[in-house]
Amino acid sequence: MCNEVIYEIYPLTFNYAKGSKRDPFQGAYGNLKGITAMADYISYLNVDAIWIAPFFRWNRNGFGYDIVNYTKVDPMFGTEDDFRELCAVYHKLGIRVYIDQVYNHCSEKNPWFQKSIKREEPYTDFFVWQDARGYAPDGKPLPPNNWLSKWDASGESAWTWNEERQQFYMHSFDYTMPNLNINNPEVRQELLKVAKFWFDLGADGFRLDATTHYGCDLLYRNNPIDEFGEQMRIYDINNEVGALFLNELKELANTYQTPKTLLAEYVFDKGKAGNEKGVKTVRDSICDTFYIGSLRNTLESFAPSVVKALNVSPNGLKLNWAFSNHDMERAVTRIWGHCFTPKKSALLIELLLTLPGSICLYQGDELGMPNPQNLSKCKNLRRDYRGIWGIANSVWDGARTGFCYDETSHAQMALHPDKEQVKYSIAKQKDDENSTLNRIRKAIIHRKNSLFKEYGNISFIETEKDVIAFVRTNSSMTKKCLCLFNFGLKDAQITYQGKSYRVVAEEALYDDVL
Numbered sequence: 001m002c003n004e005v006i007y008e009i010y011p012l013t014f015n016y017a018k019g020s021k022r023d024p025f026q027g028a029y030g031n032l033k034g035i036t037a038m039a040d041y042i043s044y045l046n047v048d049a050i051w052i053a054p055f056f057r058w059n060r061n062g063f064g065y066d067i068v069n070y071t072k073v074d075p076m077f078g079t080e081d082d083f084r085e086l087c088a089v090y091h092k093l094g095i096r097v098y099i100d101q102v103y104n105h106c107s108e109k110n111p112w113f114q115k116s117i118k119r120e121e122p123y124t125d126f127f128v129w130q131d132a133r134g135y136a137p138d139g140k141p142l143p144p145n146n147w148l149s150k151w152d153a154s155g156e157s158a159w160t161w162n163e164e165r166q167q168f169y170m171h172s173f174d175y176t177m178p179n180l181n182i183n184n185p186e187v188r189q190e191l192l193k194v195a196k197f198w199f200d201l202g203a204d205g206f207r208l209d210a211t212t213h214y215g216c217d218l219l220y221r222n223n224p225i226d227e228f229g230e231q232m233r234i235y236d237i238n239n240e241v242g243a244l245f246l247n248e249l250k251e252l253a254n255t256y257q258t259p260k261t262l263l264a265e266y267v268f269d270k271g272k273a274g275n276e277k278g279v280k281t282v283r284d285s286i287c288d289t290f291y292i293g294s295l296r297n298t299l300e301s302f303a304p305s306v307v308k309a310l311n312v313s314p315n316g317l318k319l320n321w322a323f324s325n326h327d328m329e330r331a332v333t334r335i336w337g338h339c340f341t342p343k344k345s346a347l348l349i350e351l352l353l354t355l356p357g358s359i360c361l362y363q364g365d366e367l368g369m370p371n372p373q374n375l376s377k378c379k380n381l382r383r384d385y386r387g388i389w390g391i392a393n394s395v396w397d398g399a400r401t402g403f404c405y406d407e408t409s410h411a412q413m414a415l416h417p418d419k420e421q422v423k424y425s426i427a428k429q430k431d432d433e434n435s436t437l438n439r440i441r442k443a444i445i446h447r448k449n450s451l452f453k454e455y456g457n458i459s460f461i462e463t464e465k466d467v468i469a470f471v472r473t474n475s476s477m478t479k480k481c482l483c484l485f486n487f488g489l490k491d492a493q494i495t496y497q498g499k500s501y502r503v504v505a506e507e508a509l510y511d512d513v514l
Helices: 033-036 039-045 082-094 109-117 183-203 240-253 269-283 299-310 329-336 341-353 438-446
Strands: 005-009 049-052 056-058 066-073 096-102 159-162 166-169 203-210 259-267 289-291 320-322 358-362 458-461 467-473 479-484 491-496 499-503 508-512
Touching: 033 039, 039 183, 039 438, 066 082, 066 183, 066 358, 082 096, 082 183, 096 183, 096 259, 203 240, 240 259, 240 269, 259 479, 259 508, 269 320, 299 320, 299 458, 299 467, 329 341, 341 358, 341 508, 458 479, 467 491, 479 491, 479 499, 499 508
Parallel strands: 005 049, 005 358, 049 096, 096 203, 203 259, 259 289, 289 320, 320 358
Antiparallel strands: 056 066, 159 166, 458 467, 467 479, 479 508, 491 499
């Protein structure tokens, strides 16, 4: 997947189209037919692949990532035949179809977990269960260790007591999403069956969610505490069995005539000790590429983030880059608030497309979509038949709105764009050659016909505040390109190797220096 440009689709809000044999909510949410209906538009962008976030049977709290059945399409999204049709349409256009696979955790409503609670074989050890390490004075059981969870409505502990089984179960995220026991070979084999099912049905590859969390220390030791009082993430994440499972998945992927692609989410936000283990996994794994989440912050952190990532995977051989996704505030809002301009939006993605490795664009990135100014005004709770959006109040929930073809295309959705977002619709931009949409489309085409399609390195140059400057090379250093990006409102003058360059405000300048 050398230097692919991948387009992420969040099916709950991307697009709705009629025609499915299952259509219980008729436009309140997006569906697979809606994704198929947008194939010509996706082809117009010139991307190489799409990545579809989960569309399997799910519960509610994980917004698609709390799976109840791994091999069934949720009726709200359609049918297996709808997925087959989707793959056929995109394949005809030369676009690969990647889908999310969530193997670290599932819903508490998943039958596997319900049977594990009851100790029904073979599911007894399908999840990570541990006894209490003792009891508090009030009689409450104490968690086995100090491991922490994230985005958890119940608190910070990675452990929740189950009264029926009389044990704690582990969850890296919300307590409604228990961790599968990746340490258990039977669990890995069951998940490999799931993977084969979707490969055989037409998926060209997977984006693998939360792979940092696969497996855990079998002795369940406390993470040590550093001098700042923070946990050193040694025992709960980045374990060898996780790397083993990634390789088992890739070995399966390689059994197909055209090997399937694996894009593993492996975010380096776990502190020095945790990250050191992760670096080894990335370098040693046979997995194709890693979605590392290195560009989550401000433009000021762009250069150091890129340098750190290239130290993990030299020349970008296993790196995948993104500024936005379904779990982050949209990049233009995160960086500039509501003071961004369409030119800045386009320039940001043009910058992204110079990086060595593969690229992910999130639905609406190509339009310069911001977050809504008021998320509550985007909710039509009377049409929210699944009761999803009432609990959605975070900045990343705002990023899940906002994709629209025209002013009316998404108006009936339970989570719809606000008036400000509608200004950035496809219909308003497609015929304007200078629009954000068409600038980014041209940048994707340029990437495919330039040095940027190759793996290589980046050497940053110190410049004034609003300018990002670097020399981009290929791996063999036989090609070099000076890249200048001026995010300021005034023209900038940059000198490199005795030559002066004038960079127009909110524009990029490229110069082949060898």
